[in-house]
Amino acid sequence: MSQSGVTSMLSIKGLRANVGEREILQGLDLEVGAGEVHAIMGPNGSGKSTLAHVLAGREGYTVTAGSIRFLGEDLLALAPEERAQRGLFLAFQYPVELPGVNNTYFLRTALNSIRRARGEPELDAVSFLRLMREKLKILHLDDSLLKRPVNVGFSGGEKKRNEIFQMTILEPSLAILDETDSGLDIDALRLVADGINALRSAQRSMILVTHYQRLLDYIQPDYVHVLAGGRIIRSGGKELALELEQRGYGWIEAELAA
Amino acid sequence: MNALLDAGLAPWLRAIDPGPIPAWWQERRRRALESLQTRPLPHSKEESWRYTSLNALLDQGFTAPVQPFTPPPAELDALLIPGLDTHRLVLVNGCFAPELSSSTPLPEAVRIGGLSNWLADDPDLLEDWLGTAIDGKAAFFTLLNEATLADGLAIWVGRGLVIEQPLEVIHICSGQAEPPVAQPRLLVHLEAGAQTTLIERYVGLGKTPTCTNAVIEVSLARDAVLRHERIQTESNQAFHLSGLYLVQDPGSRYQGIQIGLGGRWARTELNVRLQGPHAECLLSGLYVAGDGQLLDYHLDIEHRAPACRSLEHFKGILSGRGRAVFDGRVLVARAAQKSDATMTNRNLMLSEEAEVDAKPQLEINADDVQCSHGTTVGQIEPELLFYLRARGIEARLARRILCLGFASEIIDQIADESLRGHLNSVIGQRLG
Ligand SMILES: Nc1ncnc2c1ncn2[C@@H]1O[C@H](COP(=O)(O)OP(=O)(O)OP(=O)(O)O)[C@@H](O)[C@H]1O
Ligand SMILES: [Mg+2]
Numbered sequence: 001m002s003q004s005g006v007t008s009m010l011s012i013k014g015l016r017a018n019v020g021e022r023e024i025l026q027g028l029d030l031e032v033g034a035g036e037v038h039a040i041m042g043p044n045g046s047g048k049s050t051l052a053h054v055l056a057g058r059e060g061y062t063v064t065a066g067s068i069r070f071l072g073e074d075l076l077a078l079a080p081e082e083r084a085q086r087g088l089f090l091a092f093q094y095p096v097e098l099p100g101v102n103n104t105y106f107l108r109t110a111l112n113s114i115r116r117a118r119g120e121p122e123l124d125a126v127s128f129l130r131l132m133r134e135k136l137k138i139l140h141l142d143d144s145l146l147k148r149p150v151n152v153g154f155s156g157g158e159k160k161r162n163e164i165f166q167m168t169i170l171e172p173s174l175a176i177l178d179e180t181d182s183g184l185d186i187d188a189l190r191l192v193a194d195g196i197n198a199l200r201s202a203q204r205s206m207i208l209v210t211h212y213q214r215l216l217d218y219i220q221p222d223y224v225h226v227l228a229g230g231r232i233i234r235s236g237g238k239e240l241a242l243e244l245e246q247r248g249y250g251w252i253e254a255e256l257a258a
Numbered sequence: 259m260n261a262l263l264d265a266g267l268a269p270w271l272r273a274i275d276p277g278p279i280p281a282w283w284q285e286r287r288r289r290a291l292e293s294l295q296t297r298p299l300p301h302s303k304e305e306s307w308r309y310t311s312l313n314a315l316l317d318q319g320f321t322a323p324v325q326p327f328t329p330p331p332a333e334l335d336a337l338l339i340p341g342l343d344t345h346r347l348v349l350v351n352g353c354f355a356p357e358l359s360s361s362t363p364l365p366e367a368v369r370i371g372g373l374s375n376w377l378a379d380d381p382d383l384l385e386d387w388l389g390t391a392i393d394g395k396a397a398f399f400t401l402l403n404e405a406t407l408a409d410g411l412a413i414w415v416g417r418g419l420v421i422e423q424p425l426e427v428i429h430i431c432s433g434q435a436e437p438p439v440a441q442p443r444l445l446v447h448l449e450a451g452a453q454t455t456l457i458e459r460y461v462g463l464g465k466t467p468t469c470t471n472a473v474i475e476v477s478l479a480r481d482a483v484l485r486h487e488r489i490q491t492e493s494n495q496a497f498h499l500s501g502l503y504l505v506q507d508p509g510s511r512y513q514g515i516q517i518g519l520g521g522r523w524a525r526t527e528l529n530v531r532l533q534g535p536h537a538e539c540l541l542s543g544l545y546v547a548g549d550g551q552l553l554d555y556h557l558d559i560e561h562r563a564p565a566c567r568s569l570e571h572f573k574g575i576l577s578g579r580g581r582a583v584f585d586g587r588v589l590v591a592r593a594a595q596k597s598d599a600t601m602t603n604r605n606l607m608l609s610e611e612a613e614v615d616a617k618p619q620l621e622i623n624a625d626d627v628q629c630s631h632g633t634t635v636g637q638i639e640p641e642l643l644f645y646l647r648a649r650g651i652e653a654r655l656a657r658r659i660l661c662l663g664f665a666s667e668i669i670d671q672i673a674d675e676s677l678r679g680h681l682n683s684v685i686g687q688r689l690g
Contacts, residue, residue: 096639100663
């Protein structure tokens with residue numbers, strides 16, 4: 001059960017993970033209940049993206065100890081696509097470009113793969129286009145992006161917005177947003193935050209990885225965690241983010257050392 | 259004759275009787291045969307045959323059918339691409355089949371007919387035209403085609419004429435008793451300023467081995483513009499040889515796209531002669547070779563006049579034990595100052611066993627030129643694959659999508675949307 005006592009969305013216990021020979025996650029615990037928004041902050045290189053990738057199932061990350069349960073299932077036993085089909089979504093810190101792969105086609109294939117896996121009927125091209133236009137408006141994205149190959153030649157901010165756009169189409173149960181706010185201008189940040197807030201619901205949980213308090217002004221988290229040295233070293237409410245903004249991370253590390 | 263006989267190629271020389279042919283035509287055949295007799299069979303010591311063995315082809319015992327053959331219309335219908343609106347011209351075993359072709363009238367300034375029709379209507383023009391683009395550069399199999407020349411198709415587009423509707427030439431090779439070999443000849447000439455699109459398709463009927471040995475001669479007069487899409491989707495039992503000979507006059511523009519998806523053994527030779535200043539030749543290609551397939555490309559591009567541009571861009575996807583050869587040469591003559599030539603070849607390898615031999619070369623004899631070439635051989639990037647899978651797309655489909663993305667740079671150059679769709683689905687099926 002999560003801290004708040006609601007149904008568990010994600011439960012991570014004692015997670016240790018290596019990248020290559022190096023241990024990056026060193027005994028990480030995290031409980032996320034349904035409908036909760038958790039912010040994870042922490043110094044560069046502390047393992048935030050590593051955690052996100054381990055959750056999404058990326059190759060090259062070896063889990064050496066601990067467990068992850070997602071909606072009651074053993075997440076680590078699932079292939080990346082199965083995780084997505086069950087409702088996990090990662091908005092990448094560095095979204096890749098897919099030359100020659102049309103954005104619309106890509107997203108429809110993704111949505112229909114997920115629907116197929118769930119035994120739901122697939123959407124035809126026309127209904128999908130309608131759905132997409134509706135969601136585009138929310139993010140004020142230009143629909144010329146849809147005719148282009150995925151992320152190719154997109155600006156940094158456009159790539160980030162495209163990630164959130166994908167999220168609004170795929171409607172995941174658990175979204176992990178890895179520094180989606182980095183590289184966004186002030187207006188874009190607002191739009192992205194609105195898009196994320198519009199998706200908040202009692203059934204949907206979010207993990208926001210961020211370096212900046214600013215995003216949390218728009219999206220109020222239920223919990224804030226500090227990840228350092230591959231572990232969650234402090235958790236608190238949204239006031240913790242404010243304190244970090246003023247004081248940095250050193251004081252926590254100092255307190256722990258004391 | 260010995261090499262031919264020893265190799266069992268004599269049955270290739272039985273030609274369908276085209277009726278009376280004039281002395282000059284007989285003379286051409288005779289000279290071709292004579293020339294063949296002095297040559298050895300292509301062998302692995304020849305640079306362009308280094309990676310390509312003829313043995314599998316010779317083992318088949320291909321035989322030129324002597325009876326004219328007309329496939330049932332239903333079989334032909336199955337070969338058409340829905341939505342592709344063209345003026346259709348069908349060649350069966352190298353012979354023009356008007357009864358299977360479009361009968362809608364074309365503008366008067368475009369003249370299309372079988373070689374036997376041309377012989378009746380304008381023998382002098384045909385005599386001057388036939389073989390001109392080859393200009394003494396005939397490869398072994400081109401000579402073999404010439405030595406049996408019985409029929410074929412010739413297309414003449416008059417001065418300044420712009421034809422909007424694409425011409426579509428469908429090559430069918432089929433036979434009843436023995437594995438058939440067809441040796442079609444196609445002549446295309448655009449007069450000054452003419453513009454047209456030609457789609458050439460090599461298709462398979464049935465699953466038995468067939469062999470096609472096609473020779474295509476294309477000449478573009480001043481400022482003519484030809485878009486030429488050549489699409490080979492024969493069965494995986496098919497053997498295919500095609501030799502294209504292209505000559506370009508000043509200011510002409512050729513955009514050629516080669517798509518090779520079928521064939522157990524398919525060799526394409528592209529010979530280009532830029533003989534007038536400011537001519538432009540854009541050649542792209544895509545080959546997709548799977549288990550048991552060899553797709554073999556040879557490009558010989560000659561910049562003979564100044565200020566011409568040529569761009570050769572070929573991409574390949576290889577899976578299973580699929581093999582490909584890309585052997586490209588750009589020659590810049592001393593007089594061809596201000597030449598601009600770029601040759602690239604990119605290969606995507608989907609298996610450890612697949613193999614590609616890539617050999618682009620530049621031979622530059624002028625000093626003021628811009629020429630470059632490059633080759634890459636790579637795999638699907640795991641990071642890209644993960645991105646698709648992280649969106650719920652299963653690994654196999656994700657790989658296919660990335661391959662089609664890789665191919666799209668070439669496929670998207672095909673003008674017609676229905677044809678692009680058709681090709682994407684054929685490629686998708688072939689990638690499994
Ligand atoms: N493929 C890899 N090979 C070697 N080391 C890696 C690899 N990926 C990550 N690391 C290392 O793991 C550590 C954690 O990286 P990670 O990307 O998880 O940090 P982060 O907390 O997301 O940092 P940032 O805030 O800068 O995004 C870093 O020291 C990084 O250099
Ligand atoms: Mg990171």
